[in-house]
Amino acid sequence: MVAGTDIEAAPAERAPRSTVGAVGWMRANLFSSWSNTLLTLVGLFIAYEAVSSVIGWALIRATFTGEDGGACTHEGAGACWPYVTAKFAQFMYGRYPFEERWRVDLVYALALIGLVPLMIPSVPGKFWNAVYVFAIFPVIAFFLLVGGAFGLPHVDTSLWGGLLVTLVVATVGITASFPLGIVLALGRRSRMPIVRWVSVGFIEFVRGVPLITVLFMASVMLPLFLPPGVTFDKLLRALIGVALFAAAYLAETIRGGLQAIPRGQFEAADALGLSYSKKMGLIILPQALKLVVPGIVGTFIGLFKDTSLVLIIGLFDLLGIVQLNNTDSKWISPSTAMTGYMFAGFIFWMFCFGMSRYSQMIERRLAQGDRR
């Protein structure tokens, strides 16, 4: 010990006030340099313009009550909300008969009962839940929506419309395209040349053409393919087109996952003596599908948005029914169209954004096993 070592350490200085707290954060993230400050000012201007115009349009200058478009025609009018209120039922159900609409609501309720516990990872009983959602619910939903049995009057699909059609096309498209996509992806990786060529041909053909031409084909050419006299429901034709289209994109996504599985996994499954279906179903696909969850959900989001294209072949999905009502002479006003699109856009956005957020959650959960 040397004398004089007992010099006390000076108390730690506080960090300069300009580098901590809100001021420090702003200095670091918004005003760190001249160019950054300029960017911030431009950004502030854009943000202010965007927020103020949206709020001004949707709330401040908006009309909230009224009986017809006349209420929204004054100078500088914003959103015409009474239009949405008046047409809300149409936007949801289309021309589905008024006294039968409880059936649609019941289907929504049954779907929620099945889907919500299925989507929350911690709820037990996933197997029976899945059986309900994928086997029992579709049958109930079909009879409830179409009717014609069990004392329910028949509702022709030409009366369906609005969000109902959007959701029907999207869910049927998703559930039909998923198994088809897996089969096509496996076919493309098959060792049998003819199977491979057929899969490649189908996938590349469908991916090379726009969905509209596939829908045109389903609506114009499909009736020609059938024996004379046989007709086909229009909605069903659109469903077939959408499902085949989505399947091709899904197949490419899943193929990406299959290619990422190391060869050893295939060989190990063969060495265990597993049959092809067991090898794929128990060893390869679970790993491959896990890898491509973001891609699969991305395809589903794309499919959900693409359902709006069915309006081109004369079906009235949510966008189609909004488009139809925008020209209603009772509600003519400068802001009717904008209000309708904003409403439809918000609903589409909620579904798509929700799906993408849910997929990010699932992705993190599935990746937990890799983080050791």
Add this chain to the structure above:
Amino acid sequence: MAVITSDHGPARKASLASYLYRPEVRQALYQIVLVVALVALFAILITNTAANLRKQNIASGFGFIDRTAGFDVSQHLIDYDNSMTYGRAFLVGLLNTLLVAGLGIVLATVIGFIIGISRLSTNWLVARLATVYVEVIRNVPLLLQLFFWYFAVLKSLPGPRQSYTLPGGGFVNVRGLYLPAPVPQPGFDAVWLALVIGIVASIAIHLLARRRQMLTGQQFPVLWTSLALIVLMPLGVFLFLGQPLVFDYPELKGFNFQGGMVMQPEFLALLLGLSIYTASFIAEIVRSGIQGVSKGQKEAALAIGLSKGQSLRLVVIPQAMRIIIPPLTSQFLNLTKNSSLAVAIGYPDLVSVWSGTVLNQTGQAVEVILVTMCVFLTISLIVSAFMNWFNKHMALVER
């Protein structure tokens, strides 16, 4: 690998069952079943189609192409009027598709790169704004956005008499966007010539500078010389010749504008909708591409004394481009295919003119739809072939 039928492997008593269990035999069987099923399916489809067409008295074949179309098309890049043939109408539609797709790709790439880079900005506000753009735009259907631009924005603009005036002599109203049209005067060809020479010289300088750098390690300011050659040289020629270019300004005469060049609202809505929508996807591709370059690469570039700009230009961007280009290609193709939504807002593209009007007039559903699909397939194949070549060119050459 598959269709091998017989005799290798141990000689064993060949019962029918063990024969059927051999993988080669099974694979052959499966494939035969598949082929038979497909052939049967197509045979049924073709006989049905033939029967249906006969019933509707539609003669199949492409004879209708030479018949007179009899309808007008609002925008045509080549001469067209309603006395011309269906074949000519097809060409008009195809060119309109290519025009909107080409311009859309350029615009979407520019917006997409700006937004994508903004998302990585250290400026919190700019990054947030870019995120909001991406999350809003890509989660709303393109068709809805097209309707929004066309019906809610462009179609609610005031009429010609109350047009908004743009700086530089342009006008925008419900009939479209009117811009001054440049009219080259005699002698303007020299400017084009200067531009071509500038581009060729820049490429040559780029190659020479690269060789010199490989040999001696010395760099040459390629960017600045190229800019000077491509921009300043034609500009100098232009000024030297006494500015041989005049503008034809649109003027309000009576109820409408005369002169200048006009972009129809259908075209504008489609171009805006396609570019803004596709840009949100391109932005995500650019962001993940730049993030995909490992941090060590950037640090190493700075450590060997490259400036920040040099490290971006020589180290980060070349590597990011390798990640970006393949998905970017498929976005370009998506944009081209999505341009077919033109039919919903009445822009006379291929699908609207050909699979819409021509199909309705002639009833030749099979031929018309097949031709449409073939056109898009050809475009897809050409673009992906080009991009595969480009990708191979850019790909990392590993030891």
